[in-house]
Amino acid sequence: MEEISPLAEERVVEFEKPEPQKRELTFKSFEFRGTGSEYFRIWIVNIALTILTLGIYSAWAKVRTNRYFYANTYLNGSNFEYNANPVRILIGRIVVIAVYALFILFSQELAMFKVASGIALVVFIAIPWLIRQAVSFKFRNTSYRHIPFRYTGKTSEFYAFFLLHSLYNIFTLFLIFPYSYIVFKRLLLNDAHYGNGKFKFEGGVGDTYAIYIQIFVWSTLFLIAIVLLLGIIGGVGTAMFSSYLTPLFESLKESLTPDIIAVITSVGVLLFYLPFIFWNKGFSDGYFSNFVRNKSSFHQSPLKGDMKPFRLGVISATNLLAIVFSLGLLYPWAKVRYLKYKLEHTHFACENYNQFESDGYEQGSTVGEEMVDFFDIDIGL
Amino acid sequence: MIIDALLYDGSSSKEHHVEIEFTPNRRVLIPSHNIDIALDDIRIESRLGNTMRVLNFPNGVRCKSSDNNQIDQVLKEFGLSKSKAYKIESSWKLTVISVFVTVGFVWFMLTAGASYTAKGIASVLPKNTLEDVSELTMNQLEDNYLKHTKLSDEKREMIQNYFDRLTKNEEQYQLHFRSSPQIGPNAFALPSGDIVLTDQLVDLSRDEKFRDIIGVLAHEKGHVVHRHSLRMAIKTGIAGVLIGYITGDVSVIATAVPTILINSSYSREFEHEADVYAVSALQDMNISTQYIANLFETLAKESEDVDDNSTLTGILASHPLTSDRIKFFKSYAEVKK
Numbered sequence: 081m082e083e084i085s086p087l088a089e090e091r092v093v094e095f096e097k098p099e100p101q102k103r104e105l106t107f108k109s110f111e112f113r114g115t116g117s118e119y120f121r122i123w124i125v126n127i128a129l130t131i132l133t134l135g136i137y138s139a140w141a142k143v144r145t146n147r148y149f150y151a152n153t154y155l156n157g158s159n160f161e162y163n164a165n166p167v168r169i170l171i172g173r174i175v176v177i178a179v180y181a182l183f184i185l186f187s188q189e190l191a192m193f194k195v196a197s198g199i200a201l202v203v204f205i206a207i208p209w210l211i212r213q214a215v216s217f218k219f220r221n222t223s224y225r226h227i228p229f230r231y232t233g234k235t236s237e238f239y240a241f242f243l244l245h246s247l248y249n250i251f252t253l254f255l256i257f258p259y260s261y262i263v264f265k266r267l268l269l270n271d272a273h274y275g276n277g278k279f280k281f282e283g284g285v286g287d288t289y290a291i292y293i294q295i296f297v298w299s300t301l302f303l304i305a306i307v308l309l310l311g312i313i314g315g316v317g318t319a320m321f322s323s324y325l326t327p328l329f330e331s332l333k334e335s336l337t338p339d340i341i342a343v344i345t346s347v348g349v350l351l352f353y354l355p356f357i358f359w360n361k362g363f364s365d366g367y368f369s370n371f372v373r374n375k376s377s378f379h380q381s382p383l384k385g386d387m388k389p390f391r392l393g394v395i396s397a398t399n400l401l402a403i404v405f406s407l408g409l410l411y412p413w414a415k416v417r418y419l420k421y422k423l424e425h426t427h428f429a430c431e432n433y434n435q436f437e438s439d440g441y442e443q444g445s446t447v448g449e450e451m452v453d454f455f456d457i458d459i460g461l
Numbered sequence: 462m463i464i465d466a467l468l469y470d471g472s473s474s475k476e477h478h479v480e481i482e483f484t485p486n487r488r489v490l491i492p493s494h495n496i497d498i499a500l501d502d503i504r505i506e507s508r509l510g511n512t513m514r515v516l517n518f519p520n521g522v523r524c525k526s527s528d529n530n531q532i533d534q535v536l537k538e539f540g541l542s543k544s545k546a547y548k549i550e551s552s553w554k555l556t557v558i559s560v561f562v563t564v565g566f567v568w569f570m571l572t573a574g575a576s577y578t579a580k581g582i583a584s585v586l587p588k589n590t591l592e593d594v595s596e597l598t599m600n601q602l603e604d605n606y607l608k609h610t611k612l613s614d615e616k617r618e619m620i621q622n623y624f625d626r627l628t629k630n631e632e633q634y635q636l637h638f639r640s641s642p643q644i645g646p647n648a649f650a651l652p653s654g655d656i657v658l659t660d661q662l663v664d665l666s667r668d669e670k671f672r673d674i675i676g677v678l679a680h681e682k683g684h685v686v687h688r689h690s691l692r693m694a695i696k697t698g699i700a701g702v703l704i705g706y707i708t709g710d711v712s713v714i715a716t717a718v719p720t721i722l723i724n725s726s727y728s729r730e731f732e733h734e735a736d737v738y739a740v741s742a743l744q745d746m747n748i749s750t751q752y753i754a755n756l757f758e759t760l761a762k763e764s765e766d767v768d769d770n771s772t773l774t775g776i777l778a779s780h781p782l783t784s785d786r787i788k789f790f791k792s793y794a795e796v797k798k
Contacts, residue, residue, distance in 0.1 A: 128559035226469035
């Protein structure tokens with residue numbers, strides 16, 4: 081039976097006239113050729129030099145890190161390029177830190193709250209503009225085959241988005257958040273260009289709600305399973321061993337020094353944080369990354385994501401364990417491992433990599449990028 | 462010397478396989494693209510691991526080559542320096558030194574460094590900032606936990622006299638008598654120098670002259686003198702920032718783990734510092750440390766009887782190590798005898 085059906089299908093295809101527009105898609109996956117041990121050296125030297133130069137080197141450190149990751153990312157045999165200028169990044173950092181320092185100075189040291197709230201207000205009003213700057217920074221400093229990406233989204237669109245959607249979300253108690261997500265992704269991707277080619281994102285609101293519901297259902301089942309498991313272990317444990325447990329707890333109580341209490345608390349926090357990281361950096365990130373890739377195309381050529389959310393969750397959770405138990409030293413390996421998985425499960429079907437023409441490199445402000453960096457804001461790029 | 466490279470002309474995404482020739486008279490030739498240019502006019506980016514080396518030509522042409530070693534060789538022959546960062550990254554010795562610099566710095570900032578920073582900040586910090594924070598805390602405590610004292614005037618006067626001797630009438634230090642069944646036998650100090658003493662602790666005193674209570678007050682003054690609350694806040698902050706920076710995107714809660722570990726050892730260190738201060742203050746006032754040791758013994762017994770989930774803060778909460786501390790005070794008492 082199973083051997084016949086593909087043959088039957090083939091015969092049907094033979095009789096059909098081949099559609100002229102339908103072309104065979106050959107997906108190529110992104111590759112990552114860097115290694116944890118190579119990145120470790122770059123990472124640790126970056127930190128040491130940042131310490132020794134009282135933070136000034138951090139701008140060069142950022143460029144070296146990004147250059148390393150971009151240059152090791154390959155598509156169709158060619159690698160990406162990161163072109164940001166460290167001196168400009170340093171200037172952006174100084175501006176951000178100066179404004180932040182002024183705010184702290186006025187609010188906490190001089191107790192001049194009017195001046196402090198004035199500063200906060202100006203920054204607050206500037207946020208949509210700064211975020212647009214950060215988006216543009218990331219695109220225009222990335223290139224592939226010496227042709228830069230470009231971002232043409234308008235500042236007014238960012239103001240409209242943040243103003244309207246913060247109101248929508250407040251009034252609907254964030255029920256409309258999946259819709260905001262889609263609108264923001266459109267804003268980011270539909271104005272993104274590479275050379276004379278354009279990105280297009282066609283994700284619908286329905287898809288996002290479906291994903292949110294899917295993640296919600298899985299997470300709830302997962303939580304119920306954990307609670308049940310703990311309950312069963314606890315219940316059976318107490319029933320069977322209660323006569324042994326009570327003296328055990330008594331003796332434990334006496335040996336509780338602050339250090340032991342601290343260790344127990346830490347393990348407790350970690351145990352709570354593990355499922356969160358599994359869920360946030362792995363599970364839901366996997367779903368959304370696939371979704372965005374599958375609904376995006378560049379110059380009529382589709383992208384594809386086929387990450388396994390569960391696998392990405394396991395990678396994230398074990399990475400966290402490795403980082404914590406190595407006191408941070410395994411961070412470079414963890415980062416490479418996570419990125420490698422995501423890149424190798426991202427595919428692109430372009431039939432001609434030679435067809436794009438450049439609009440040239442642009443320069444712009446680095447303040448937005450550095451603000452996003454300093455406050456660790458995730459703009460989802 | 463000839464190296465293989467890829468060439469991009471900067472206007473289209475076409476990729477060309479080319480050979481770049483470096484001639485002895487410092488010229489760079491790419492015959493296939495009619496390029497013949499001085500070596501000093503091209504910008505060779507610093508080496509970064511084994512990633513493709515980028516060579517930027519002035520007319521918007523970019524070449525990339527994976528032949529890093531050959532390019533380094535060329536640079537060396539023409540007396541151009543290798544990137545300093547790569548020199549460090551590629552040397553085992555300097556990488557290991559980097560690890561030591563990083564670990565050493567983090568360790569220093571979490572121990573001695575934080576105390577220096579705290580001293581620096583505290584001296585810069587306007588006095589009213591500390592007072593504002595303390596007032597806020599005090600108001601919250603007053604609203605939720607503290608009631609009027611029920612101690613007799615006589616008892617209060619006795620303790621207040623000791624307190625004035627202890628603080629030498631410095632205006633910064635204020636003693637507040639309060640009753641608090643919730644907090645129980647306790648005393649605590651706010652960074653401003655306000656020290657709260659509960660009736661419940663005074664009730665536990667076994668000395669008719671309250672020489673044990675003054676020991677506790679001296680201990681609390683020690684916390685203020687050594688700026689423990691500020692140091693704790695700064696250390697926790699520094700720990701968070703450092704761990705956050707070094708581990709990149711592993712965020713707040715993961716950093717809470719080491720922070721908790723650090724805090725517990727801090728509180729022990731701080732309690733000890735305050736105890737040492739109390740001993741010297743008591744010795745200055747010619748009071749034996751035996752009294753405070755006795756009070757701690759009573760407290761230790763009390764806390765065994767009372768269930769452990771009471772919300773003790775201040776002098777008892779972070780010190781189930783009372784037996785060590787009792788020994789500490791007793792050792793000074795014996796010297797005195």
